[in-house]
Amino acid sequence: xxxxxxxxxxxxxxxxxxxxxxxxxxxxxxxxxxxxxxxxxxxxxxxxxxxxxxxxxxxxxxxxxxxxxxxxxxxxxxxxxxxxxxxxxxxxxxxxxxxxxxxxxxxxxxxxxxxxxxxxxxxxxxxxxxxxxxxxxxxxxxxxxxxxxxxxxxxxxxxxxxxxxxxxxxxxxxxxxxxxxxxxxxxxxxxxxxxxxxxxxxxxxxxxxxxxxxxxxxxxxxxxxx
Numbered sequence: 001x002x003x004x005x006x007x008x009x010x011x012x013x014x015x016x017x018x019x020x021x022x023x024x025x026x027x028x029x030x031x032x033x034x035x036x037x038x039x040x041x042x043x044x045x046x047x048x049x050x051x052x053x054x055x056x057x058x059x060x061x062x063x064x065x066x067x068x069x070x071x072x073x074x075x076x077x078x079x080x081x082x083x084x085x086x087x088x089x090x091x092x093x094x095x096x097x098x099x100x101x102x103x104x105x106x107x108x109x110x111x112x113x114x115x116x117x118x119x120x121x122x123x124x125x126x127x128x129x130x131x132x133x134x135x136x137x138x139x140x141x142x143x144x145x146x147x148x149x150x151x152x153x154x155x156x157x158x159x160x161x162x163x164x165x166x167x168x169x170x171x172x173x174x175x176x177x178x179x180x181x182x183x184x185x186x187x188x189x190x191x192x193x194x195x196x197x198x199x200x201x202x203x204x205x206x207x208x209x210x211x212x213x214x215x216x217x218x219x220x221x222x223x224x225x226x
Contacts, residue, residue: 004028004074005081007035009137009144012120018078019126034143035081038088039072039215041149041222042096042108043115046156048192049180050226052219053096055163056175056206067206068213070163070176071095082124084146085133097162098154099198106159112150115226120146136222140214147218149226162198173197177206181223184208185216 004022008015016035022028042053055070057063073091080087089109098106119132136147152159156178163174177191191203211217 004031004034004143006031007033007144009033009035009139011137012118014120014122014137014144015125016081016122017125018081021078021081032142033139035075036084036087036137036144036146037072037074038084038091038146038148039069039218040088040092040147041069041215041219042112042152043149043181043226044152044154044156044159044178046178046192049182051156051178051192052181052223053161054177054179054216055095055165056177057213058172058174063213066212067177067208067216069215069219072215082122082129083131083133084122084135085148088135088146088148095164097164097198098152099160099162100154100158101160106152106154108150108152111153113153115149115151117148136218138214138218145214145218147215147222149222156193160198160200161193161195163196177203179206179208181226185220185223186210 028034044051053070054067071091075081075087092108096108117134123130138145161176165172176195178193179189179191183189185208188205188207190205194201194203
């Protein structure tokens with residue numbers, strides 16, 4: 001089950017009411033802007049400098065064939081609506097699969113360091129519960145996104161990256177690209193590495209021109225703060 005609810009938000013503060021919940025994107029159309037989806041930029045060091053991990057969206061989804069940060073996804077429980085960090089950690093472990101060259105898995109949160117963010121107040125009017133989460137809330141056309149960033153400890157040359165997203169219980173096996181954060185993220189770039197099916201593939205130029213996805217658009221600005 002996926003839960004959405006209407007929200008009021010401003011920088012540093014989010015007000016929600018968990019008594020008014022939609023259980024599908026369609027059901028939530030009258031509640032928009034919705035709360036919430038969560039995403040993060042995972043930064044990895046390489047022989048070519050700092051890089052960010054991107055994925056090409058696929059399937060019957062918004063922004064199909066566009067590039068986005070990996071991971072990203074929506075809430076699944078009431079508790080996740082109150083604490084978006086739970087959504088982010090679940091999505092991260094589900095979608096961003098990283099393996100060392102010897103085949104051992106990398107836990108993306110235990111083996112990374114979060115970048116500093118201010119705290120966001122999330123107040124549930126239904127219960128009076130107030131929590132504070134480190135992150136950033138940004139508006140999009142139809143919903144609010146909760147964003148963070150992490151620096152992976154393993155270097156790019158030490159790992160293989162795999163997309164773990166599924167659709168109808170089947171793996172999407174999307175294409176992953178690792179690009180330098182100093183590259184032109186508004187145009188055509190040559191990734192430092194590309195991965196698919198748990199294999200490193202020969203890099204090919206990708207086109208990041210124009211608006212791609214809300215998460216990549218956020219990172220275009222955020223990278224200047226790293």
